[in-house]
Amino acid sequence: MKQRLTRQESRLETRTRLLDSAAQLFARGGYEGASVDLIAESAGYSKGAFYSNFESKEAIFLELLDAHKRREIEALAQLLAQDIPAPELLSQIRNSETIRGSDFDFGLLSAEFQLQACRDKSFAKTYAKLHRTHRDTMAGLVTKLFAKLDRKPPSDPKDLADIIMALTTGLSLQGTSMQGPLRKGFVTEAILLVLGIEPIEGDR
Incomplete structure (x- = not known):
């Protein structure tokens, strides 16, 4: 007999299914093509269930x-928190599924975020604020990475963070448009190349 979910577990499951539904619909039909009704129906819920979890389609x-960016950042933060030699650290970074951009559908979604920011000034302000938050967090991790490698960043960490985020998004979109995933590890290798971090003895 299947155990009944608690109210909190049920609410989390509903939010997760709505998010999955929204991600698929946004990627398939764009922001304008995915209505609240469609998102709720595709997830198997009513419009009321949607609004009990999210105040709007924009939300x-x-x-x-936010969830996608946090996954990327948290994965890198966990690696940098380890007390391991630099070669092993770089090896683990290269082998991280999350960091190397394995979320195939996010390429299309990221393009939709950019387009919606161009169309809607209100959305653009919220989007810019969220971007700055993630950029600043990533800049801190970039600083920590170079410190662990005992190297000096080649540019302002915030600029490097912007480059990393743009490169990850662009390559993800390129992989989507090419109708196939990018070569394993390609995104991370490209980022390390741009950062000027060559393989060191013992890496790989």
């Missing part, structure tokens, strides 16, 4: 962006 759209 769920931004949560998708």
Whole structure:
């Protein structure tokens, strides 16, 4: 007999299914093509269930962006928190699924975020604020990475963070448009190349 979910577990499951539904619909039909009705119906819920979890379509759209960026940042933060030699650290970074951009559908979603920011000034302000938050966090991790490698960053860490985020998004979109995933590890290798971090003895 299947155990009944608690109210909190049920609410989390509903939010997760709504987010999954929204991600698929936004990627397939764009921001304008995915209505609240469609998102709720595709997830198997009513419109009321949607609004009990998200105040608007814009809110769920931004949560998708925030969740994706946080996954990338948290994965790198966990690696940098380890007390391991530099070669092993670089090896683990290269082998990290999350960091190397394995979220195939995010290429299309990221393009939609950019387009919606161009169309809607209100959305653009919220989007810019969220971007700055993630950029500043990533800049801190970039600083920590170079410190662990005992190297000096080649430019302002915030500029490097912007480059990393743009490169990850662009390559993800390129992989989507080419109708196939990028070569394993390609995104991370490209980022390390741009950062000027060559393989060191013992890496690989």
